[in-house]
């Protein structure tokens with residue numbers, strides 16, 4: 001199934017004047033353009049504000065005064081976002097098909113059952129439509145979560161450590177699947193995994209400093225998805241790891 005978007009999704013423009021929780025600064029002031037149809041990976045030390053930024057973009061946290069989060073096509077951001085988290089957030093009492101169609105049901109719309117079935121097939125879960133989440137492995141549940149994210153067919157996709165809870169080979173397969181199915185969307189991917197960032201992202205940012213601001217790091221010349229064993233990917237992964245170590249030392 002071709003889930004890519006053509007033409008690609010619009011870009012997202014973020015201008016954050018800084019952000020604090022109860023007076024404790026978390027994010028510094030910065031402006032960031034997420035290019036349309038591209039995946040931007042965001043890394044940084046634990047507590048540097050990655051999820052905070054993601055939640056702000058998603059509208060789950062009130063943006064501070066003076067912040068601007070805008071779509072490059074002038075359209076709204078709210079209502080055009082899909083979210084995929086580390087926890088699959090599947091409802092245990094619904095089967096796989098019910099979970100994939102949940103968004104439409106919650107909005108009181110008639111779900112597109114044929115599309116849901118095609119997406120379930122695309123993530124390799126055909127034949128498991130009637131299975132409850134408890135009957136699926138962790139990797140299968142994340143694939144189900146990916147199908148549910150794609151079911152929303154939103155131009156903007158926010159992913160918060162989407163594959164961190166699964167084993168390395170499963171993560172590797174899920175990354176390939178996500179790259180194929182999310183092609184053309186504007187994706188902001190929070191991850192702790194430098195290899196994941198270098199495989200999937202057009203641009204890689206590290207939150208550095210205190211309060212933290214995103215700093216761009218070099219990526220291999222080839223367009224993503226990139227092979228994990230590619231020398232350029234491994235070299236970039238090493239450099240990213242060093243940048244993360246420096247960021248962690250700065251934050252300590």
Ligand SMILES: Nc1ncnc2c1ncn2[C@@H]1O[C@H](COP(=O)(O)OP(=O)(O)OP(=O)(O)O)[C@@H](O)[C@H]1O
Pocket residue numbers: 021022026044045046047048049050051052053
């Ligand atoms: N609701 C909240 N109220 C107060 N402080 C918060 C709240 N949410 C997060 N924080 C604080 O804001 C800072 C940034 O948290 P955030 O979850 O964005 O970090 P992160 O980079 O995503 O971390 P991790 O990699 O561990 O998930 C942390 O110091 C955290 O304790």
